[in-house]
Amino acid sequence: MPLISFVVPAFRVQAYLRECLDSILGQPVGDVEVIGVDDHSPDGSGDILAEYADRDHRVRAVRLPRNVGLGPARNAGLDLAAGEYVWFVDGDDWLAPDCLPEVAARLRATRPDVLLVDHVRVHWDNRVVDSALAEVFPDPPGPETFRLRERPEAMRLLHTAWNRLVRRRFLAELGLRFPPGWYEDVPFSYPVLMAAERIGVLDRVCLNYRQRRAGAITRTRGNRHFEVFAQWHRVFALMDEWGIEDLRPAVFERMIWHYLTVLGNGDRIAPELRPAFFARITADHARWRPPAGCPVPDGVDGLKHRLVAAGRWRTFSALRAAAQAGDAARRQARRLAPVARRTARLGRDAVLREYYRAELARPIDPTLAVYAAYWYRGYACNPAAVYEAARRLAPQVRGVWVVRRDRLDSLPPGVEYVVAGSLAYHRALARARWLVNNVNFPDFVRKRPGSVHVQTHHGTPVKVMGLDQQRYPVGAVGMDFADLLRRVDRWDFSVSSNAFSTQMWERAYPAAYTTLEVGYPRNDRLVTAGPDEVREVRTRLGLAPGERVALYAPTHREHLPGYRPPFDPGLLLDVLGPAGRLLVRSHYFHDRGRRSRGVGPVLRAGGTRVLDVSDHDRVEDLYLAADLLITDYSSAMFDYAVLDRPIVVYAPDWEAYRLARGVYFDLLGEPPGAVATSFPALLDLFRSGAVHSDAADAARRRFRARFCGLDDGYAAERVVRRVFLGEPA
Template identity: 50%
Template structure:
């Protein structure tokens, strides 16, 4: 039997679940088990739990067949817990380092109390940490245990279950279970504290309580579910009625009840406006029904609110809360004035356009900060033309990129009057990066964020931890992300990352990447056309080299010598280089270029055509590997500076441990792999298959259609994802040339 059982209920937390579980399993104390309860979570949380359970025997997973809510999910975990003590941890929170060892030591020092109360701190998206405001109640506790009567002020701690360890036989003896509904912590917390004969304290932060920026706390949701608070306190007082020996706690718990009711009533964003009076009258009825004999109201303004509640005079309470709302409205007006001042910098013309009606049939597209027509937005544009030709499509491009816009594509120059008019009037705004700070999100507009790669390197808020991103203004970044209505994902791995690092209230579309549709659906003719456009001779073996940018290098320092590569690989090999990473005007390099042995494809407008033309990809840490894997062709990772890159920029997994194929740490290793053919073996194919199944999960050739139907046509039912076994695989260059060779 383990000493500690940690019950972790799980629902829609895939972005935070890894961090939660790692914080437990990484503790230096090991005498524990985790009972994780998948509350029929609709995201990838259940699969994450199963993956951890497969790797660690201390992890036990319960999959519920229907969503039952936090309280009942905890009950399901309690039934399976075997530890001497039970702890609860919400699945978006984490344990601090050494927490379990400190808890176990204090339990032993206090001679195994029924409850141990420990401290917590709130953590925020910007990395700030704020202590528990009543941490003073835990100080100077020593190792002595006591009853609540000796420390009644402990009732003033936040009524939460996850800052305590409970002896399991005490839970059984007391008959404690969690009720359904909101505020389920209140009955458990109060009933356990007043029942315990021996309580001990630990003055140490053991739980880091995540304050999620968006969507993390259901108690901040406007809903009639807040009426559940009445049932919760009914349970508290029923518990007291059945135990006359605990009657001394009737007065203190009455105070907690009334304060809680007033908090629900006064806090904005909880009760629907048309339900406030009903809530007040029910709270007043509970007040009068449970008012203890000879009870004295608190002094001051708080006492006046109590008197109003006791007399059931809602207009008077509405007047008090109206003053609060007026002050809040004044603050909102001040913020609006500031925002209006900012918008004045956009120009009179843009402001005038913002006053005009939205054009329901106008969509503005942009990619890579206006650098051209490409990536996911371009693929969505093409599918939109097919499925919804009535929607006018306009591209925002920089003046220096206008000459790269394909013929017939409607476009506006970034910064022009036409540009600002389009942004102000368009119903749909589509981008693979963020639009400028000056862009105003109008009511009724739909912003679609397509992203432009699966993240290996850290993104969004996760970059705060690494030195390469110290220049970023993360608050501004989140303000830009607040405009998103939809965020596209090509795999569950990306979904979990985006939802955590961009904590805003958008809808995730697990559609696949539209730009990769062409890689799934490509034909022999497409492959031939791509190679012909690049001037590649039949039978030439083509390696596409695509290194990524390194923020820590102000000027790129080549780690690969393309001339040496081309020379040693021989005349039948062509090296396509994507990126201006080789320089010089030596006769040798010039001759290699003239002969077609090295082709600079940095300015090629469609990287997908380069993928189709190449027999294999050579890259380091670029997201190109995730897209190229769709083709199921060889990928070689050239990682001479992995240790530096992963430390400075940060990565989400160890690429050397989970590569999509062969790995080379030096140019000589790379040349040996390519020259011998060891880059394309049965083993590398196995690595590629695992990589492809993980990261090309939704890339089945129908991504653009899914996006258009959901975002532009409003269809709620999405196309099912085609299983890997049923997806077509584009022909390789060798396969595309077979008919020609036979002829």
């Protein structure tokens, strides 16, 4: 029998579920099981649970036939649990590293009915807030256990299911289950404390409670918050059934505190519902107040209690409004100083911004679509593929590209454009109906009502992105995450190449956009190109028939400016043989003026059989021309895998990269082909034939099945039909 059964319910948590499961399964404790319950989630949560169950015998995946809510989903997992203790961990939270040995040791040493563990709130902006445990227990009880009536202050800890482990047989003897509805923790967490003979407290942070920017119940307005009343009624009904009277004052005080917390949160109770919610608090105050009375808290909290008891909603509301007005005034004062400094700066930029604001007052052009890629570097990537599909499928849409003046030669003939920074550029941004980009438009661009912003992205992520970079500050120098999220809030659509990307984008860029999981438009050409097109591309690049062409495309290291992986093109060409040819492409960050720190030294060492293709505008040409790809942590591997040609991962700094920059999956454990972590090992892969081995082919098949299933040649068409033509998904 395992010591701990983790019950992990999952509903719309695909962006976070892997981190949750990894945090449990990666603990240095073996006698655990994980029961993942897919609560009929409409996203990929169920598939993730099934994936983990397939590869780890400790995981059991359950799919519910219909959505039942968090409480009943936990019950379904509890019914299957075999552990001595049960720990209910929500699918968007995660355990602290290496906490489980201490938890297990305390359980074995004291055998409590309930073990309370500490937690922290981790906000989306990476702020970490401690729990109230240090205030509730300034002198932690250590290994001793107690009953609630001996330490009633334990009720002041957060009333959640995930900050306590409960002995499974104790739960069965009580017959305690989670009820349906919101605030389902209340009639579970308090009763287990009231009934327990042995309560323990472990003064160690064991769980990270994720405070999501979007999608959390606590940040969702609606009348379902009224369900909190029924949940507290269940607590008092159990107290009456069990004949518990001495704890009634403490439970009553906690109930009123909880009601006022819900009411005071502007993200939960809409203004028009607040009088009715307050009236329900007053009714419950009269109904459940202990006969002998209840101590009234000091200060403002005590005033709130007295106003609730008297039913004085208008006075309560007026005091609340006054407090909010004071807070707003202080926030406004903090904002004014930087605004004043910005408005003092005059010049050409200020004139252009004024022109942009004037253009915002004019009507949106219902036919205009503005396209851009890679910070205006030219005509490329997913936006180019969408543009071409829109010209064919939606000819009524006028597409205009934003391009830097020094990159105008990248535009194909006949493509309408505006130069970045010009008056025409500001006019187009202000009046466009659609704005399509594979990065973000500048901060000054406003999201107009009626406009549609499409974020196509430009790769399947290996390295962490967006908000996840907060945990890896070495690779996020200079990033302003608040500004980033303001840009993300403009998105209406986020184009995703596969389910994995969808999950990572939702986690890295939490906002209210609609995900289009349709494949990458830029990869359509890789699917549809025939032998004639491949020959034509190779001829344009100066590649002779019969040459064995390798494309080397390393990625940029933000945390190591100027870094080049160790690479000797002459030695590589030796192992490729006399027919070998090498194409080298630097990352787009190594743009004009910075090429020398990209591939310049490599080229000088390679001779005429090495060709610099860093300036080639369409990377898809290079993929079609190459017989194999050598890369490290670049998203190029996901695109190139569409062609089902050999891929070699050359990762000489893998451990340093994953620690400093952060990665989303184990590239060396789930590679698209052969792997080398040193240059001599890379040469050996070619000498030994491992690049074309059965093992490399099998790895590529698994990789393609996971990441390339949507690349069928119609991704751009799916985007156009959804975005420009308004057809259903």
